[in-house]
Amino acid sequence: MTAVARAGRAARRGVLPALVRSPRGAVTGGFLLLLLLACALAPVSAPADPLHQDLHHVLQLPTTGHWLGTDSLGRDVLSRLLYGGRSTLVGVAEGVAAQLLVAVPLGVTAGYLGGRFDRIVMRAADLVMSVPAIVILLAILSIFDRSITAAMITFGVLGGSGMLRMVRGTAMAVRRELYVSAAELLGLSRTQIVFRHILPRCRGTVIVQSSLFAAVSIGVQTGLTFIGLGPPPPAPTWGGMINESVLTVTEDPWLLAPAGVLIALTVLALGILGDVVRDVTAQSHTSSGGLLAKPVSRRAVPPRMLPGPDPVLLSLRDLAVSFRTPAGDAEMLTRVSFDLDSGQTLGLVGESGSGKSVTARTILRILDRNGTVTAGTVRFRGRDLLSAGQRELEELRGSRIALISQEPMTALDPSFRIGAQLREIVRRHGKLSRRDADRRVRELLATVELPDPEEIARRFPFQISGGMAQRVAIAAALAGSPELLVADEPTTALDVTVQADILALLRRLQRETGMAVLIVTHDWGVVADFCTHVAVMYAGEVVESAPVAEIFDRSAHPYTRALIATSPENATRRTPIRAIGGSVPPPGARPSGCRFRDRCPMAEEDCAEREIPMIGIRAGHRSRCIHTKALEAHG
Amino acid sequence: MNTTVPSATAELVIDDLHVDYAIGHRKRRRAVDGVSLRVPPGRAVGVVGESGSGKSTVAGAVLGLAPVSAGAVRYGTTDLRELGRRDRPQQIQAVFQDPYSSLDPTKTLGYTLAEPLRSHAAGTERGGRGRESRTAAVDAMLERVGLGPEAANRYPAQFSGGQRQRASIARALILRPELVICDEAVSALDLSVQAQILNLLLELQQDLGLSMLFITHDLSVVHHIAEEIVVLYRGRIMESGSAESVCRTPSHPYTQRLVMSAPARDIAVQRERRARREALTPPPARLSPLGDACPFAHRCPYAVDRCRTERPLLQPSPHGGRVACHRAHELPPWPHMYEETPAGPGGRQP
Structure with missing residues (x-):
């Protein structure tokens, strides 16, 4: 529970301290706060009266008396900026407030309720979006006698349709979450659900949109006052000051700088602050902080060729893989070693977090960008896969090593017919004419026992079932006649009757082609059905490897035994199953010595003392346990 | 638990249920086709089927999440078909499959569990009066599902899938329901965690006298936990009977x-x-x-x-x-x- 406790403390930090702690947040927040205070307290903070003219000192550069110089009438630029900022910032606040008041309630309600209300609101929003805002603004300014307040409120409402759409989209997504259904079952009213569950999830969207809108509205407001549509001179406005400085730009270019730079900085700061606040509020309730670290550069493994004429098909030795996370490097795999030869089927078994999928992905060199191999070798017929160049890798992956995954649908492009996609793959493996390629495609589809190959080839991926899609994926994998098929949970997403069909198909294909299969699974039934050898993984290590019969009949590791016993099938009906307490420890929370000892019923003191090596039990049977004698006596 | 054990008194009756979903204009697909089943008080009934069998739609019809086109869905004397969300009996609660989307990520577990107690009259009846008794009820429930009271201050993201599923069970039970619908409640879990959650559900069902409708695709799971099993295929009942006879002598x-x-x-x-x-x-x-x-x-x-x-x-x-x-x-x-x-x-x- 220590990791959870740590995370718990981290989460209870407020948003503000977290904001101050991030450098971007501290700088932009500090700047905006300073600007706000200085403008609000302009009567105190400004060094001079913004309207006081001093025609003896016009267009001065900064001096000790006038920090930012004077304008063409000798007025103090700093004072005018501060006084001008008041109306600008008030205008922005009015605009943002108007937008929030209109867009958030409508957006959330439309997204949550859907139906006719949603349609009406969205058509209205479309209408508003199509109206040119600047024309309306000019009309409003002439009606309301140059009132910036009226203009900004109008602008806020008109610009609200963008935020409305974003908020509605978020609300629609949240509405489908199961916890909203659960809240409805618990009898919460719609209002309660909207305020407690929908609105908080829209917070990030609202924050970012508001800050963007604030930045835009500063630009718009400055533009309006620039063309003289705001408060009439001599009242100070930022846009008015830019306008004045433009008139004297040839005599005194400096005058453009203070107002220009301030406007630019304010706009920039608002944009950045919005982003930071969004990230910080999201961090308070996610475990990782939601940020993916940049990839670690892979440490070069010196390429060595193994001697010997016909080395084993696939050989992993002491493979270690780390992932970079915001919390630091996490070692996902440690000292993973196993061999796989032609005609064999190796089951890589383990629970989530054991590293079985990472192992499969490392062999194919398709690790996520933040993962890196830190030690060990992966050899395919003696060739070092980890140091293979991109070209060599592509050639190997396509033809000699193939992959089928848990989600066959994602491997197929929904916009092309299945036949066309397979033809592409087939032609990549050999220079075939279009007609020969089509014939080969039909052969492949027939090989995977699809009932009507001609018809399937004409269909689009979304027109076939998951089981058919997995058959198509297997057909694609077979196109290059691979020596090794890596199957990452190939039947997990399928119905049990379809799973049995797919396993039967794989078994037949293996018998016919003699290829080796590395199958990643968590299902002991699949292991019993399909595998010749098993490597059981736990917390990033292989804890036991053996021929399949040994694993089921004479397992030499307590974890393997416990995991097999935990199937409901192996317990008496409606009595407690012998479950293993706790869960797989994540990297960083793994105990020293044996990683299973916290959950192991047979753990002794010496289990903690040192790293446990793989110990040979019988020919081909190895276990990472130092108490195997006691285990065998135990039965 | 410091209060008396509630026990289900009413029976869930589904009679000749038909559910049609509209696909496109005027085309309809029949998801459930004449399904009848009963969950007597305190019994655990399993519904097993593959994808497209309509098993989750049956759950949806009980929970008001699927449109009933014909047939009856009753709990005791309450007709569940035409109820608004406010009138739905709180004696029926659900545990869903996905432990990730079934808890609001922006709320602490304590908040999520206390919310129903705070929200309506039923909460007040069931020991929800005042902040302190609410906290006590939440802590007791967290303890009951094996999480411990310190979990109340944490967010869902800080828990593993199994712990979240425990939290979902706690939320379903906080209003002391009589009938719990488990829709693939252990399907997304690892084998060792699945065993823990099955043990917990079984223990709660037996201790609290809950009725349970257990929906799953996994025959070994339903064989373990249910007393009676209904086998669905393409929206129709293929077979029903005691768990023993359906699984051993299909x-x-x-x-x-x-x-x-x-x-x-x-x-x-x-x-x-x-x-x-x-x-x-x-x-x-x-x-x-x-x-x-x-x-x-x-x-x-x-x-x-x-x-x-x-x-x-x-x-x-x-x-x-x-x-x-x-x-x-x-x-x-x-x-x-x-x-x-x-x-x-x-x-x-x-």
Whole structure:
């Protein structure tokens, strides 16, 4: 529970301290706060009266008396900026407030309720979006006698349709979450659900949109006052000051700088602050902080060729893989070693977090960008896969090593017919004419026992079932006649009757082609059905490897035994199953010595003392346990 | 728990339920086609089926999440079909499959659990009066599901999938419901965690006298936890009966195929199961349209012409349950595969 406790403390930090702690947040927040205070307290903070003219000192550069110089009438630029900022910032606040008041309630309600209300609101929003805002603004300014307040409120409402759409989209997504259904079952009213569950999830969207809108509205407001549509001179406005400085730009270019730079900085700061606040509020309730670290550069493994004429098909030795996370490097795999030869089927078994999928992905060199191999070798017929160049890798992956995954649908492009996609793959493996390629495609589809190959080839991926899609994926994998098929949970997403069909198909294909299969699974039934050898993984290590019969009949590791016993099938009906307490420890929370000892019923003191090596039990049977004698006596 | 154990008093009755979903304009797809089942007070009933069998739609019809086109759905005397969300009886709660989207990520567990107590009258009745008694109720419930009171201050993202599922169970139970609908409640969990959650559900069901409708695709899970099982295929009931008889002596060819397809956790048993399955697999055929036919006729090794022209009705099966098969009484005897499963390492008690 220590990791959870740590995370718990981290989460209870407020948003503000977290904001101050991030450098971007501290700088932009500090700047905006300073600007706000200085403008609000302009009567105190400004060094001079913004309207006081001093025609003896016009267009001065900064001096000790006038920090930012004077304008063409000798007025103090700093004072005018501060006084001008008041109306600008008030205008922005009015605009943002108007937008929030209109867009958030409508957006959330439309997204949550859907139906006719949603349609009406969205058509209205479309209408508003199509109206040119600047024309309306000019009309409003002439009606309301140059009132910036009226203009900004109008602008806020008109610009609200963008935020409305974003908020509605978020609300629609949240509405489908199961916890909203659960809240409805618990009898919460719609209002309660909207305020407690929908609105908080829209917070990030609202924050970012508001800050963007604030930045835009500063630009718009400055533009309006620039063309003289705001408060009439001599009242100070930022846009008015830019306008004045433009008139004297040839005599005194400096005058453009203070107002220009301030406007630019304010706009920039608002944009950045919005982003930071969004990230910080999201961090308070996610475990990782939601940020993916940049990839670690892979440490070069010196390429060595193994001697010997016909080395084993696939050989992993002491493979270690780390992932970079915001919390630091996490070692996902440690000292993973196993061999796989032609005609064999190796089951890589383990629970989530054991590293079985990472192992499969490392062999194919398709690790996520933040993962890196830190030690060990992966050899395919003696060739070092980890140091293979991109070209060599592509050639190997396509033809000699193939992959089928848990989600066959994602491997197929929904916009092309299945036949066309397979033809592409087939032609990549050999220079075939279009007609020969089509014939080969039909052969492949027939090989995977699809009932009507001609018809399937004409269909689009979304027109076939998951089981058919997995058959198509297997057909694609077979196109290059691979020596090794890596199957990452190939039947997990399928119905049990379809799973049995797919396993039967794989078994037949293996018998016919003699290829080796590395199958990643968590299902002991699949292991019993399909595998010749098993490597059981736990917390990033292989804890036991053996021929399949040994694993089921004479397992030499307590974890393997416990995991097999935990199937409901192996317990008496409606009595407690012998479950293993706790869960797989994540990297960083793994105990020293044996990683299973916290959950192991047979753990002794010496289990903690040192790293446990793989110990040979019988020919081909190895276990990472130092108490195997006691285990065998135990039965 | 410091209060008296509540026990379900009413029966959930689903009678001749039909659910149609609209697909596009004017086309409708029948997801549930004449399903009837009962969950008597304090009983655990399992619904098992593959994707497209309509099992989750049956749950949805009880929870008001699926449109009922015909048939009755009653809990005690309450008709569940036409209720607004405010009128839905709080005696019925649900635990969903996905432990990630079933908890609001922006709320602490404590908040999530206290919310229903705070929200309405039922909460006040059930010890929800005042902040302190609410906290006490939440802590007790967290303790009950094995999380401990310190979990109340944490967010869902700080928990593993199994812990979240415990939290979902705690939320479902906080209003002391009588009937809990578990829709694939353990399907997304790892094997060792699945066993823990099954143990917890079973213990809660037995201790609190809950009625339970347990929906899953996993025959071994439903065999373990349910007392009675209903097997669905393409929206229709194929077979129903006691868990024992449905799993050990399946009477319907479809149920038999389900049992044969689930790979055994034992090499010898699995080899035999596989051989038997392969012997009984007819050549692939096209899905026959629903209507006046057995929905399984296209995959059935025993199908005769009558199976393709006449819809089989549920009738008493040779092993004590009910089965929708014209040839149920002519099928070859079924070997007792579950019984033949030898004890694995640390396996079954004698």
